[in-house]
Amino acid sequence: MPSKRTFAKRVAALAATGFGIGGPIDALTSEPPPDSSLAVGSTGATVESDGETQSDQASPGSDRPRSAVAAGSYDPAATTSSAVDTVVTGRIDPAVLTATGLPSGIGTRVQRLLDRYESVSLDGVRQAAGSAALAEKGPEGCAVAVGDVNASELAAELDADPDVAREVKDDSGFARFRARNLGSAVAVTADELVVAYGPTPAVAATHRDAGLDGDRGRRAGTTASFGSLPPLLDGDATVCVDLGADAREHLRSLLADAPGEFRTAVDASAAVGASLRVTDKGSESGGAPGDGGSGSDGPSVALRYGAVADPRRLDRETAEAIARAAREGETSLSDATVTRHGRTVIVDAAAESELFASHASLFDAAVGDPIEVTDA
Structure with missing residues (x-):
């Protein structure tokens, strides 16, 4: 099993495509705004x-x-x-x-x-x-x-x-x-x-x-944009980020030891997002939350990462290097594939264990064991 630092670099290969914004998204893509956002329904x-x-x-x-x-x-x-x-938007089904x-x-x-x-x-x-x-x-x-x-x-x-x-x-x-x-x-x-x-x-x-009331207190010219990420990253939990210069510089420093393709991806990307979908909740097996292990005692989580990127800078060779780094030798983040939808790059993968800890290690951070959150 590779070390957490090795795994962090694999995650970097997936996530670095979106860790940056070099200007308004509209300047990088001619895609029309998506028809839907991360909204929820209500009654009553x-x-x-x-x-x-x-x-x-x-x-x-x-x-x-x-x-x-x-x-x-x-x-x-x-x-x-x-x-x-920087602006972040997210949506989650609490059942996850x-x-x-x-x-x-x-x-x-x-x-x-x-x-x-x-x-x-x-x-x-x-x-x-x-x-x-x-x-x-x-x-x-x-x-x-x-x-x-x-x-x-x-x-x-x-x-x-x-x-x-x-x-x-x-x-x-x-x-x-x-x-x-x-x-x-x-x-x-x-x-x-x-x-x-x-x-x-x-x-x-x-x-x-x-x-x-969305119009109350609104100032003109300050609207964030996530490109086509919201409809492409539909899942049980979804987050999209329109990153600014300060956040991009901070993330670049965290990835200073990463290969050159990662830094190229950081500079090329305009917005980043991620989603997860639980494909096997493992509720009948009695496994602990987040403890996927190598068997069937926990959830299997399908992950999707996305980035709006300038294809002239995030080219095919860079995308292939990202997919190769994500696939080789890491069982906790498996089956990684890269596709492009217009100017949006999508990476699909699967996680079977250490869902939180493995991602936190990318930033040299640590998280405790996952705990179950229940009503009083």
Whole structure:
């Protein structure tokens, strides 16, 4: 079995195609914008500021999402008050956590939130999505959980929390709250829970309101773009990144020892994304989350990496070198193939073990054993 550092270089061969952005995506590709984004569906009714629900005013009985962040029209880069370097958007089916678990550091935080509010349940969430911008003072963004949300009960719990303040009623149909001291804000309605974050409560509230109404607080000329990645990277969990100059330079430094083809790919790429799909949840075998091993005791995860890249710089020889490095000698990341869709490069592979640890090793980082995240 190769060392983790060897495996990291194999992962670099896959991921480096997208670790960079050299300018607006439109300058590199003539592909039209994709028809869909990383949006989620929603149903139902709204909750007034006093916690009572009412029918969806925009479209009664419709399955359409009510918030902008659920509909995929929220743009964190258009809401920040300072310059933005990098924008990330993602979507996940929480059911995938049953198969993969979460790294202990992240999983512990999620579990703490679930334990704090009894009305928040992973079992009731159909899908979650969100976006964040890396600005001068840190990350700012907004996320949504769509599913069976008990809005009245959650609003009552938030009212009883001394660290949270209810905000005045507006016409959004959501009950809105913000933390008194931390940079977080919340809005809740039947079937949707919107959570925003920023360096201060006021900034978080601005993103929350933009997550409810995509036009609120929008600044012109700041929209991020992910090219054709969202529809090509459909899966149980998907992330797309429009990387800025600072993030690209940082990632280039992490890949300083990689072969020249990797650095060429970094410079050529405009946006990067990744997705995973659980093909064997292993629920009947009793295997631990994320412990694929070499047998059938855990999930088998199909991985897809993508990048929008200038084909004049990320040419066929470079793409073949990436595929060759990914295939040779590494059993934990197997069956790697490279295809091109217009100006988007796609790498398909499979992971059978160490899903989190092997990827973290690319950045000389360490993660704990995956833990299962469950309702209280």
